[in-house]
Amino acid sequence: MTSPAVSAEDVTKRFGATVALDGVDFDVAYGEIHAVVGENGAGKSTLIRILGGVHRPDRGVVRLDGEECHFASPHDAIAAGIVTIPQDLRLVPALSIAENVALGDLPVRRFGPLAMVDRARMRAEAREVLAQLDFDPDPRARVASLGFAERQLVAIAKALRRRCRVFILDEPTAALEKREIARLFSVLARMRRQGTAVIYISHRLDEVVAIADRCTVLRDGRVAAVAARGAFAVNDLVGAMIGRLAQEAVTAALSAGEPLLEAQPDGAATLRVRERELVGLAGLLGSGADRMIRGLFGAGSEPTMVAARGDKRRLASPADAIAVGIGMVPGERALGLIMNQSVRDNILLPNLDAFARNGWLDRDAGDRLVAEVMELVDIRPRRPELQASALSGGNQQKVILAKWLARRVAVLLLDEPTQGIDVAAKLQIHALIRGVVARGGGALIHSSDLGELARLCDRVLAVRQGRIAAALDRPASLDESTLNNAIGG
Amino acid sequence: MKRTPRQWNLAGQMPLISLIVLCAATALLTNRFLSPFNLTNILVQSSIMAVIAMGMTFVIVGGGFDLSVGSTAALSGCIASMVMLEAGIAAGVMVGIVAGAAVGLANGLVIAFLNVNPFITTLGTMVLVRGVVFLITGGAPVSGETGLPGEFIAFGSERFLGIHYLVWVPAVLLAVLSFVMHATPYGRRVYATGGGREAAYLAGVPVRRVIASTYVWCGALAGVAGVMLAARLQSGQPTAGEFYELTAIAAVVLGGASLQGGEGTLYKSVIGVFIMIVLGNALNLLNVDSYWQRVAVGAVIIAAAAAERLRSHRSQ
Numbered sequence: 001m002t003s004p005a006v007s008a009e010d011v012t013k014r015f016g017a018t019v020a021l022d023g024v025d026f027d028v029a030y031g032e033i034h035a036v037v038g039e040n041g042a043g044k045s046t047l048i049r050i051l052g053g054v055h056r057p058d059r060g061v062v063r064l065d066g067e068e069c070h071f072a073s074p075h076d077a078i079a080a081g082i083v084t085i086p087q088d089l090r091l092v093p094a095l096s097i098a099e100n101v102a103l104g105d106l107p108v109r110r111f112g113p114l115a116m117v118d119r120a121r122m123r124a125e126a127r128e129v130l131a132q133l134d135f136d137p138d139p140r141a142r143v144a145s146l147g148f149a150e151r152q153l154v155a156i157a158k159a160l161r162r163r164c165r166v167f168i169l170d171e172p173t174a175a176l177e178k179r180e181i182a183r184l185f186s187v188l189a190r191m192r193r194q195g196t197a198v199i200y201i202s203h204r205l206d207e208v209v210a211i212a213d214r215c216t217v218l219r220d221g222r223v224a225a226v227a228a229r230g231a232f233a234v235n236d237l238v239g240a241m242i243g244r245l246a247q248e249a250v251t252a253a254l255s256a257g258e259p260l261l262e263a264q265p266d267g268a269a270t271l272r273v274r275e276r277e278l279v280g281l282a283g284l285l286g287s288g289a290d291r292m293i294r295g296l297f298g299a300g301s302e303p304t305m306v307a308a309r310g311d312k313r314r315l316a317s318p319a320d321a322i323a324v325g326i327g328m329v330p331g332e333r334a335l336g337l338i339m340n341q342s343v344r345d346n347i348l349l350p351n352l353d354a355f356a357r358n359g360w361l362d363r364d365a366g367d368r369l370v371a372e373v374m375e376l377v378d379i380r381p382r383r384p385e386l387q388a389s390a391l392s393g394g395n396q397q398k399v400i401l402a403k404w405l406a407r408r409v410a411v412l413l414l415d416e417p418t419q420g421i422d423v424a425a426k427l428q429i430h431a432l433i434r435g436v437v438a439r440g441g442g443a444l445i446h447s448s449d450l451g452e453l454a455r456l457c458d459r460v461l462a463v464r465q466g467r468i469a470a471a472l473d474r475p476a477s478l479d480e481s482t483l484n485n486a487i488g489g
Numbered sequence: 490m491k492r493t494p495r496q497w498n499l500a501g502q503m504p505l506i507s508l509i510v511l512c513a514a515t516a517l518l519t520n521r522f523l524s525p526f527n528l529t530n531i532l533v534q535s536s537i538m539a540v541i542a543m544g545m546t547f548v549i550v551g552g553g554f555d556l557s558v559g560s561t562a563a564l565s566g567c568i569a570s571m572v573m574l575e576a577g578i579a580a581g582v583m584v585g586i587v588a589g590a591a592v593g594l595a596n597g598l599v600i601a602f603l604n605v606n607p608f609i610t611t612l613g614t615m616v617l618v619r620g621v622v623f624l625i626t627g628g629a630p631v632s633g634e635t636g637l638p639g640e641f642i643a644f645g646s647e648r649f650l651g652i653h654y655l656v657w658v659p660a661v662l663l664a665v666l667s668f669v670m671h672a673t674p675y676g677r678r679v680y681a682t683g684g685g686r687e688a689a690y691l692a693g694v695p696v697r698r699v700i701a702s703t704y705v706w707c708g709a710l711a712g713v714a715g716v717m718l719a720a721r722l723q724s725g726q727p728t729a730g731e732f733y734e735l736t737a738i739a740a741v742v743l744g745g746a747s748l749q750g751g752e753g754t755l756y757k758s759v760i761g762v763f764i765m766i767v768l769g770n771a772l773n774l775l776n777v778d779s780y781w782q783r784v785a786v787g788a789v790i791i792a793a794a795a796a797e798r799l800r801s802h803r804s805q
Contacts, residue, residue: 297691299690299691317690317693317695318690318691318692318693319693319694319695321693322692322693323693328691330691334685334688335685335687335688335691336688336691337685337688338680338681338684338685338688338689338751339684339685340684340685340747340749340751340752341680341681341684341751345677345680345681348677349677349678349681349689349692349693349694350692350693352674352677352678353674355674356673356674359673360668360672360673361672361673361674361677363672403692
């Protein structure tokens, strides 16, 4: 094999007590597409952030063309030719396509000491690189006017213009439709022919099988498997990714009871969560599954009609939803917590009315409840006065759950409850969700991790373009590609 | 169940320590500082600003900002004086405070329900309300033919238990309002809304109503301050209260509140007021040129805010 373009040798990275990467070896050659797969919290993001200069490894080295390199910032990595396209693309929507492509390295015309942006050249250059991607927009159009797939092409064009040698894509297909994925793959195939080294992070294993020359599976911060093209199939990857988690999963379904929550979030199909039932919502980024969750919590742009234990209710705000026994864990932890307030205040916030005695708060009763739920969900450290921002991601997520457990909500809505948290915390959160359900509650979970939904849920609803497109019972008996097809990937 | 002790961290007491250091330094430099006359003067000067700063604390903790308090105080002072001349002291005081609350309500509704930026909204009301004050008074002080009622003027200058009535007002308000902010569900919701509006909304807090309510507090307290000012000046002065908003905001920030919202304490804001007033008093006593006084006060505000940022940056 040719010598690697970039390699990580024995890289270890800790965040506080969490070991995100533990002695990982990884490399990619010029003209190779190397996929990295793994569950949420397996260490994929940490690995590409180290390669991209965002984090510095605690141990081990990163080599570029065999030379040891120490990037102090993402700028250094970009200057060295390692360009990352993050999931959110990092474009400036208010600027034109041409400006975004040129950003950070604007072509200028000099008049003595004065420098002026050479707009004509900027547009011509943008048109040229975009043409390589078979994309021919007006370079003066604002990026805000483009759809996600087109924005992604703009981000790729920006990387191409910088003559990147190592190209890292983080979950590039999460929001793409089939046709758009095909176009992206042809762009990647062309980059491969031109000798670019491509690192491709994905959840979607069928894609990895289709395009990758090599695949590294990360699990719990370690390399669980590396295989060359032809030597892996979807089922092997699932096995490698899930590993011991496979034993955790697939508990016997409890017998579901009475309906707790019913609604028609798309105006047609009925979404129903019953007692002792875990329902999954599967959908690509932009499918509207996350908006469905918000809507059911009364936080959508319009009020929602739901039936809570059979009672018709109009939910115009989260307060209305909370009043009928619904709790929500939002997709971003910053929306679930007041970061500059204590764990105690955060847990009590939706429970304040329960502790009001003649208009003032019964502090002792509040403290008792906080201590109780902190013990129950195992928030570490057990210090209710600590600011929420001081906790690890997994513990923050547990505080958000604790708020609703303290209220004993009947229905828990969860949007990506385990995104970006370590495996141990993830297992605890799964156990807590199962606990709510075992006590007679219901839960509705949206996750982009199909393996997670398959293991956790009794029923999975596939969401496409804001509509419930299919319902799958006992998803654990299905394989990942069936789920993938259902959500339109 | 063991109650977690309130942590007494030194950094959180910076405002108080600064005030003590400032007083000690001034006392060493001039023996006039500790004279009863001077200390009384500082208390009386601080009292009106303290009431405004408490209202400002509600707004800033709730994540907002209010530039209109100076104009509102002038409006309340003038309206209170006009009503008082016709209908008696109680009615005058009441209507003056209600007028302030009404300005606050208008600010709050525009900011919370129309989502207009608080800086712009209250900049607008600051100018607008000042215009209204000049319109209703014709630009002249309000004191009637024979002056405002004697009891009202006595309230502005006399003492109860050896302390000026004007000083009792913020003392009582501080006790009551601290209770509201820290020990009621409403108070905790104000902190939550300022600390993270969307997160508070998703926890069931009616954030728009909470935000609007903070401006009502601020307006009503500016109204109280306006009435106190009228008593002290023995008339409703249409030009009163200019630049009060700046001093009040500076005091709240000196007291450790965050302009991002969610952080701040009433008593620390009052300490911030003392710092501002004592600083001015000290510079006067030390015969510092008044132009240089402005430079010094401005520099102190920026230094305090920068120190705060550095500290919170390091703790993260």
